[in-house]
Structures are given as structure tokens and as C-alpha cells.
Amino acid sequence: MTRPVAIVGAGPTGLMLACELGLQGIGAVVLERSPEQGRHSYAMGFHARTAELLDQRGLLDAFLPETPTWRGNHFALFPLDMDQLDGPQPFTVAAPQRRVEQVLDERARELGVPIRRGHEVVGLTQDTDSVRLRVRSGSEEYDLTASYVVACDGGRSTVSELAGISSGGTPPTVSTLVADVTGFDTERDLVSMGLHPRGQFAAIMTEPGVLRIMATEFGADPASDAPVTLESVIDCVRRVTGAEIKVSEPRALYRIDDATRLAESYRSGRVFVAGDAAHAHYPMGGQAMDTGIQDAVNLGWKLAAQVQGWAPPELLDTYESERRPAGQRVCDNTRAQLALMVPPERVGPLREVLTGLLELPDVHRHLLGLVTAVGTRYGRDGDHPLVGTRLVDGVVARAEGDTPLAHLTRSGRGLYLDLSGGTADTETAARWAHRVETHAAEPVGDAAADKILGVLVRPDGHIAHVSTAEDAPGVLETALARWFGQADHR
Numbered sequence: 263m264t265r266p267v268a269i270v271g272a273g274p275t276g277l278m279l280a281c282e283l284g285l286q287g288i289g290a291v292v293l294e295r296s297p298e299q300g301r302h303s304y305a306m307g308f309h310a311r312t313a314e315l316l317d318q319r320g321l322l323d324a325f326l327p328e329t330p331t332w333r334g335n336h337f338a339l340f341p342l343d344m345d346q347l348d349g350p351q352p353f354t355v356a357a358p359q360r361r362v363e364q365v366l367d368e369r370a371r372e373l374g375v376p377i378r379r380g381h382e383v384v385g386l387t388q389d390t391d392s393v394r395l396r397v398r399s400g401s402e403e404y405d406l407t408a409s410y411v412v413a414c415d416g417g418r419s420t421v422s423e424l425a426g427i428s429s430g431g432t433p434p435t436v437s438t439l440v441a442d443v444t445g446f447d448t449e450r451d452l453v454s455m456g457l458h459p460r461g462q463f464a465a466i467m468t469e470p471g472v473l474r475i476m477a478t479e480f481g482a483d484p485a486s487d488a489p490v491t492l493e494s495v496i497d498c499v500r501r502v503t504g505a506e507i508k509v510s511e512p513r514a515l516y517r518i519d520d521a522t523r524l525a526e527s528y529r530s531g532r533v534f535v536a537g538d539a540a541h542a543h544y545p546m547g548g549q550a551m552d553t554g555i556q557d558a559v560n561l562g563w564k565l566a567a568q569v570q571g572w573a574p575p576e577l578l579d580t581y582e583s584e585r586r587p588a589g590q591r592v593c594d595n596t597r598a599q600l601a602l603m604v605p606p607e608r609v610g611p612l613r614e615v616l617t618g619l620l621e622l623p624d625v626h627r628h629l630l631g632l633v634t635a636v637g638t639r640y641g642r643d644g645d646h647p648l649v650g651t652r653l654v655d656g657v658v659a660r661a662e663g664d665t666p667l668a669h670l671t672r673s674g675r676g677l678y679l680d681l682s683g684g685t686a687d688t689e690t691a692a693r694w695a696h697r698v699e700t701h702a703a704e705p706v707g708d709a710a711a712d713k714i715l716g717v718l719v720r721p722d723g724h725i726a727h728v729s730t731a732e733d734a735p736g737v738l739e740t741a742l743a744r745w746f747g748q749a750d751h752r
């Protein structure tokens with residue numbers, strides 16, 4: 263039996279993709295090497311764009327209101343004011359990775375996607391029709407054939423290597439010692455983040471009862487493989503800050519570095535890469551889990567369309583043309599942030615300049631858009647400026663009545679929002695009613711000022727087309743066909 267899609271890896275990326283494919287009714291399967299769900303949380307939370315995407319699928323409610331949210335953010339440790347972020351979720355949700363995986367795992371299973379834990383992919387061959395995976399489970403091995411495979415198998419992706427997808431990048435220049443501890447005294451202002459002449463120090467609660475200590479000593483050997491012990495972390499904090507921290511009961515001790523890597527291609531034949539398998543960078547500002555989840559939401563509906571046989575030509579290619587630049591942006595912005603911190607004796611003037619620039623609202627919003635990914639735009643040159651931007655409540659449009667816009671996207675279908683009060687070409691949109699729902703909505707901001715008649719929205723919540731009174735005949739039809747295939751001729 264040939265599976266339509268095999269997802270390798272049940273981290274946040276693979277599980278989000280499983281949810282997206284399950285929502286579209288695709289018979290996917292997830293293969294995960296570890297016999298059990300991981301207990302350790304690397305990522306400590308997710309940013310505004312991921313919150314919006316989860317809300318679009320009805321998954322944000324699993325986190326809010328119980329999970330704490332942060333109204334603060336930073337770029338190279340310069341505070342960013344989240345009040346300048348438009349949209350319904352101007353905050354970071356402090357949900358540890360383990361919790362995110364739990365929520366996505368449950369949802370994927372509810373949607374009928376099996377997650378085979380303890381199944382490791384050890385081989386891969388592909389031809390023009392399918393991909394054959396060699397899978398090891400305990401002492402057994404078996405073959406699994408799928409029409410498409412998505413490598414969501416993390417930073418040391420075996421699957422991309424087997425598929426011949428190479429990566430380019432930069433070697434490490436700094437390394438950070440990390441200790442997650444449960445023995446600490448919160449009363450003693452431990453929770454902090456700061457730049458010091460000799461390095462960088464952060465102490466952050468990753469989840470109730472767990473404090474993460476991160477210490478980076480500038481000039482230390484970035485390629486060191488000396489074992490990380492609690493003592494070595496405490497010593498490093500002393501050298502960097504001069505302070506003596508009292509922590510004990512380490513849960514996890516490890517080293518991270520700023521080696522940066524981006525896949526040269528996000529696709530090789532029938533194999534795609536997503537998440538850390540496609541991009542790896544220093545976890546500055548915690549953007550990695552977000553980028554993987556956003557890859558999954560971008561790819562899910564397109565791959566589903568391909569499997570269901572209605573994908574317009576080149577739809578699947580837009581995964582790489584849209585998400586590889588997004589991966590590049592994250593790699594670049596994390597490197598830029600480090601370059602604004604190291605070496606400390608040279609970055610002072612640069613930081614002074616940025617302090618001044620951040621007073622300009624456009625600069626501030628641009629950086630917020632980068633680190634939260636709300637600024638991600640998938641438009642092409644010559645498109646209307648709103649094309650490719652995200653559609654969320656209060657940005658471009660607001661749903662009529664009490665229903666938030668996010669609720670309209672929960673089915674995973676496209677949307678045509680009639681913002682005209684009755685003059686938009688809803689008849690044309692109705693010819694795609696099998697894939698695109700039409701709803702009335704109210705224009706907001708520029709959309710109201712520019713008298714936009716309607717917006718066509720993709721299943722991932724990005725605007726595909728903007729209808730205006732100046733449109734030439736047939737442009738809406740062309741846009742619908744470009745993103746949603748043939749009209750229903752019944």
C-alpha cells in the first residue's frame with residue numbers, strides 16, 4: 263500500500279504538518295525515532311504569527327488563558343514594544359516545546375493521522391512515482407512506500423541527506439553553555455537577560471519550576487567539546503557577570519552554538535524538507551520552532567492539493583519560493599543580532615546607531631515583524647502591496663458579527679471576503695465554492711481607505727488576491743485558478 267504522505271519526525275514541525283494534512287483528509291503517517299515523546303523543552307514559547315496560525319486552526323485555546331504570555335520582545339537585546347504590533351495576538355505565548363508537541367500530537371491523532379513512535383527511517387530511494395523508506399523498529403526493519411515524504415527530522419536530518427539535499431552555511435563563532443535547573447531561589451532576582459563586556463548571560467523560566475541558565479563567554483573556543491557540567495556553567499556565569507549564582511538539580515546540561523545552515527533546496531523530487539531539517543541557527547529570540555510550524559502550515563494545504571489531484575501547476579513549487587527566503591531571513595536576523603553583540607569592544611557605536619533607529623516607528627515595526635514573523639510576506643514584484651501579507655482580525659478586515667476571522671479558516675479552506683457591502687464579484691468566487699468559502703466582512707485601515715472590494719485568502723491565512731474597482735475583467739478568476747485549481751463546472 264502506498265501512503266500519500268510520510269512525515270519523518272514528530273517534533274513541532276512534523277506534528278503541525280500532520281495536523282494540516284489530517285485536516286485536509288490526507289492519509290499521512292508520522293514516523294518518529296524516539297519511542298516516547300521528548301521530556302525536554304528546547305523552545306520556551308512561540309511568537310505572534312505562530313499564535314495566529316494556531317488560532318486559525320482552533321489550537322490556540324489549548325494554551326490560553328492558562329499559559330503566561332509575554333508582552334516584551336527584543337532584537338539583539340534591544341527591547342521591542344509589542345504594543346506596536348497589529349493583530350489579535352500581540353504577545354509571545356510562553357508554552358514550552360513539550361506542551362506544544364503534546365497539543366499537536368493529540369490533534370493529529372484526532373484527525374486520524376497515526377504517529378508511529380520507535381520507528382526510525384534508515385534508508386530512502388525514490389523514482390518518478392514514489393519514495394520508498396526503509397524503517398527500523400526495534401529489531402525489525404520494513405519498507406514503507408509513500409507518494410511524498412517530508413523530512414521534519416531536525417537539525418541532523420538523515421532524510422535530507424539520504425535525498426541528496428545539501429546545506430550551506432557558516433561555522434560557529436560563539437558557543438553558549440546551557441543548564442536547565444530545578445534548584446534555584448526565585449526570590450533572588452535571578453530572572454534576567456543581559457550583555458556584559460565578557461559575554462552574555464540569561465536566566466529565564468522555561469516552565470513552572472524550571473530555570474534555564476545560558477552563559478556565553480566571548481572569545482571562548484566555539485568548537486570546544488569539553489563536557490558541560492553544572493560547575494562549568496556556574497564558573498562561566500562568574501567569568502561573564504562577576505556574580506555567584508546558586509543553582510542545583512540540573513535537568514539538562516548542554517552546549518549550543520551559532521553555526522548556521524540553510525538547505526540549498528527545500529525539495530528533491532518527491533522529498534521535501536521543513537523545520538530544523540531545512541534551517542538551523544543560533545536560538546536568538548527563540549524563532550526556530552515558529553519557523554518550522556510556519557513551514558508546515560505553508561506546505562500542508564499545497565501538498566494536500568497535489569495529493570488530491572487539483573493542485574494548479576507550480577503550486578507545490580511555491581513552498582520553496584516562499585519558505586526558503588523565510589528560512590534565510592531567520593538565519594540572517596539571528597546572525598545580525600549576534601553581530602550587534604560580539605565583539606563587545608567593537609559593537610558599541612553600532613548599538614548607539616540602532617538605539618536611535620529604534621525610535622523610528624517604521625524601524626521598530628520592521629524588526630518586530632522579523633522576530634515575530636508577522637512581517638512575512640509572500641508577494642511577488644508588481645503585486646498589490648497586501649498580496650502575500652497575513653489576514654488576521656483587525657488587519658485589513660474584520661469579520662461581521664461576533665465571529666472572529668480566525669474561526670472562518672478552521673476548515674482549512676480558502677476564503678473570499680466580500681468587503682464591499684455587496685458589489686464584490688461573489689458570483690465568480692462561488693464557482694470555486696468547493697474550495698473557497700465566501701463571507702462578508704468589514705474593511706479595516708488601508709482596505710477601507712483604498713475601497714478594496716474583496717480579498718482572496720489562502721488556507722494558510724495569507725492574501726492571494728485583492729479585488730479593486732479598477733480590476734480588469736477576469737483577474738479574480740485567474741487568481742482563483744492559480745491558487746485553487748479549476749472551477750466547479752457542475
Ligand SMILES: Cc1cc2nc3c(=O)[nH]c(=O)nc-3n(C[C@H](O)[C@H](O)[C@H](O)COP(=O)(O)OP(=O)(O)OC[C@H]3O[C@@H](n4cnc5c(N)ncnc54)[C@H](O)[C@@H]3O)c2cc1C
Pocket residue numbers: 270271272273274275276293294295296304305306307359381382383384414415416417419420421440518536537538539545547548549550551552553554
Ligand atoms: C538551547 C535551545 C534553545 C532553544 N530555544 C528555542 C526557543 O526559545 N524558541 C524556539 O522557537 N526554538 C528554540 N530552539 C529550537 C527548537 O527547539 C527547534 O527549532 C525545534 O525543536 C525544531 O522542531 P523540528 O520539528 O523541526 O525538529 P525537532 O524538534 O528536532 O524534531 C525532529 C524529530 O525527528 C526525529 N528524528 C530524527 N531523525 C529521525 C529518523 N531518521 N527517523 C525518524 N525520526 C527521526 C527526532 O527524534 C525528533 O523527534 C532552541 C533550541 C535549543 C538547542
